[in-house]
Amino acid sequence: MKYADDTIQAYVSPWWITNKKKDFQRGRLIKAPLPHVHQVPFTLIPKGRGDDPTNHSQIRYTMKELELTAKRNLSSLPAAALTLYEGEIVLGYRGKYRPAFIVSSGGEEIPEDLTAGKPAWQTTPTILVAPYYGVERNLKRAGFNKEFVERVKRAEYPNFYWDMLPIPGSDSDGSICKLDHILPLGKYYKSVEFTEHCLSDEALEMIDQWLTWLFSGIEPYEGDFQYLRENLREIQEI
Numbered sequence: 292m293k294y295a296d297d298t299i300q301a302y303v304s305p306w307w308i309t310n311k312k313k314d315f316q317r318g319r320l321i322k323a324p325l326p327h328v329h330q331v332p333f334t335l336i337p338k339g340r341g342d343d344p345t346n347h348s349q350i351r352y353t354m355k356e357l358e359l360t361a362k363r364n365l366s367s368l369p370a371a372a373l374t375l376y377e378g379e380i381v382l383g384y385r386g387k388y389r390p391a392f393i394v395s396s397g398g399e400e401i402p403e404d405l406t407a408g409k410p411a412w413q414t415t416p417t418i419l420v421a422p423y424y425g426v427e428r429n430l431k432r433a434g435f436n437k438e439f440v441e442r443v444k445r446a447e448y449p450n451f452y453w454d455m456l457p458i459p460g461s462d463s464d465g466s467i468c469k470l471d472h473i474l475p476l477g478k479y480y481k482s483v484e485f486t487e488h489c490l491s492d493e494a495l496e497m498i499d500q501w502l503t504w505l506f507s508g509i510e511p512y513e514g515d516f517q518y519l520r521e522n523l524r525e526i527q528e529i
Contacts, residue, residue, distance in 0.1 A: 292455055297526050298444050299519050300454065303493050307457045310489045313480070315396045315418055318490035318498075320456065321483040323391060325422050326384035328472055332357045335381040354383045390456055390466070391420040392490060394502075397478050416478040423456060423466040435467060443467055445523040446516075449505040452498075457488045470505050 292307060294300040310316065335352040357380070375381065401414040428434025443451045450471040455461065476482050490498065500516035511517040 292457055294455065297441075297523060298453065299446055299497060299516075299523065300494075302519055302522070303491075303497055305491045306454075306494045307488050308491045309487050311487045313485040315393060315478055316489055317393055317396050318495050319393045320458065320486045320488040320490075321391055321393060321420065322388060322486065323420065323476055323483045324386050324388050325391060325420075325474070326386040333383040335383045352381075352383075357382070389422055389424070390458065390461075390486075391422040392468070393418050394421050394473055394498075395419040417475040418478050418483075419473050420476055420483075421468050421470055421473045423454070423468050425462040425466050426453075426464040427462040440464070440467070445527060446501075446520045449501065449508075449510075452501060458486055470502060 292300075294306070300306045307320075310319070333354050334357040335354055338351045338353055395418060397416040397418050400416065406414045424435075425432065426435050426440055440453065442448070444453045446452065450469060452468050452470065453465050454468060455465045497516055497519075500511055500514060504511055504516075511520075
């Protein structure tokens with residue numbers, strides 16, 4: 292893939308590499324059903340059973356914004372179709388099947404003698420992924436502001452980076468990765484669709500510096516990443 296001179300990828304070669312293994316390698320490009328991130332979470336409110344009132348496996352819900360300060364949490368009303376335990380609530384998400392890259396392949400497996408008799412969620416391994424969003428505007432999505440995209444290309448923000456994804460159906464104008472949307476997925480082959488593409492070691496070095504900038508809140512002042520950012524600013528000024 293050939294990148295324009297006003298992108299970091301043009302100076303890091305290769306950026307994407309081919310790796311046909313179906314594994315959870317760090318940097319692998321995957322596809323997965325990922326939730327939209329909203330400023331206010333939604334909850335599902337039980338409204339009664341389905342068409343057959345004797346069928347306890349069905350229930351009707353309505354969705355509303357979750358009121359964290361409400362004295363009574365209506366989403367916790369008893370419903371046989373979905374059992375809730377003390378302190379739990381029902382959350383509702385919209386989502387989309389979209390590309391992402393594996394930020395972390397997770398930690399080590401925990402020995403069985405340390406997990407016996409405990410809920411699986413406590414120690415079941417997970418991966419961390421960062422999702423990509425198409426830049427182009429179409430009938431199904433609003434797209435991104437063009438000037439904003441140009442600034443993202445120049446690495447002006449710690450929580451966004453622009454890229455061209457090496458998979459069919461990707462936007463011709465590229466995609467934006469939101470590093471502040473990193474989220475966990477179960478480390479299970481049915482949780483993701485593997486592609487044959489991975490970020491190179493050189494690309495991951497850049498991403499690591501990007502993440503350090505995001506996590507620390509301190510803009511980098513030296514190193515290859517900062518050097519490339521300065522070059523991109525100079526190109527813009529010419």
